Every structure is written in structure tokens, then in C-alpha cells.
Amino acid sequence: MARVLIADDASFMRQMIREIIEPEGHEIVGEATNGVEAVELFKELAPDLVTMDIVMPKRSGIDAVKRILADHPSACIVMCSALGQESLVMEALQAGARDFIVKPFKPDSVVATLKKVLEKAD
């Protein structure tokens, strides 16, 4: 099972992701509330997977993805997107994010996406 870092400025969303993926056996090793923290915690915790919100203060999720992948090209990052963010999701995928999950989250879909990404990363 994977060690996961959750990056989202909304406590609501962090708790929801935690509640969806912990029962699958994944361990939440950290929570970042902005893009700067996401980069710092990635360096510190070396998680197997990051769920990265796109719209965050201080540094956007897309900037954080680019920063993390510049130093850790094999980092496994899944974007959390919302309706109307298709072009930003494309930008993140082109930058090297592995996949995306869409808000409002459907628990089964989130679990399936993370499983697929982690299997490919093995």
C-alpha cells in the first residue's frame, strides 16, 4: 500500500480524500495546504503518491508539480480538478502528472484511479 501526501488548501477536501483512501490501506503521511508546502513536504517525506489540488495559494498545484518533477522525475502525482479546469489539467498532465480525479469526488472512481496509477508506477 502507498504512502500518500495530500495537497489541498481546503480542509474539507483533505479530509474527504483521507476518508476515501485510508480504508484502502494507504497511509496519509502528510497534508499540505498550499503549493509551497507541497514541494517542501514532498522533499521531506518522499511519498509514493501525491494528490495535488490545482488552485492553491502561494504556489499553484501546477507550479508545484513542475517544481517537484524537476527534482524528482519519477514522482507520482495525481491532480485534483474541478469542472471548467480542463485546460489546466492538460497542462499538468503535459508537465508529468500521472492522472487526475474530479471534484466532486466519487469514492470508487478516486480509489480506482489511484490503484491504476500505483500499479503503473510499480
Added chain:
Amino acid sequence: MSLDLAKYRRIFLEEAADHLGEMSHALLGLEKELAGAEPIDTLFRMAHSIKSMAASLGYEPIADLAHKMEDRMEGVRRAGRVRDSAELAILFQALEALEAMVAAVADERELQPADESLLARLAAPSEDVAAASQAMLSSAASAAHPKKVRS
């Protein structure tokens, strides 16, 4: 699996109250400086966050209004400034409507869809906002002060 919706409703109300406070503060900042980058970014992010939380809980009228506000702020971000006082007035009205909707959730009242004319003004190109606002004000003024008809 099912999520504890009562728990998320409680978190929503706490976070939405914080966000609405920040949005109000940001709008007051923009009243002084229409090109304030930080308040523009705050309004965009807070509207986005409220939209996502509300959609997760099925509060569609809140999600719709917050989405329209987010889109509007995306345009403002690209332009680098709020165009004028008419556009600022629309944003204040949207915030007021969001506050009323969140209060309805807190009071466990049924959520009503946002006023269609407000949604239309939020979605209108900014150059149309001044004209639409002027028309609305004229209409309100006419209703409040009907012309005297000579007998």
C-alpha cells in the same frame, strides 16, 4: 462507500464562513484599488473552494453561483483588474447572495436557485455589465419613483 455527510456539512459551514469573510475583506480592498492582485486572487480561490465543497454536498445553487463568480474572477485575473465600479457592484451582489445561501444551509432551510439576473450579469462580458447595471438601476428607480401622470 458512503461519507458522513453531517460531518462534511459542519466542515462546509466552518470553511464557508471563513471564505466569505475573506471574500468580503478582499472586495473592500478592491474598492480602494481595482487592480489589487492579492484580493483578486483571493476572490478567485475562495469562490473555487466554495464551489467544490458545495458540489460535493449537492448544494447545487451554491455551486452554480460560486462557479459563475469563479469564472468572472478568472476573467478579472486575466485582465489584471476589476474594470469599474459596476463590475465591483456585481461581485458584492454575488457575495451577498452566497452569504444568504450559506445561511440557509446553516438554518436547514431549502436552498433556492440564485437570482437569474445576477447569474446573467456575472456571466456577461464586463463591458456589458455597466449597461446592464445602469438598466437595472433605472428600472429600480422607476419602480421607486414612478413618473407622475398628468390627468
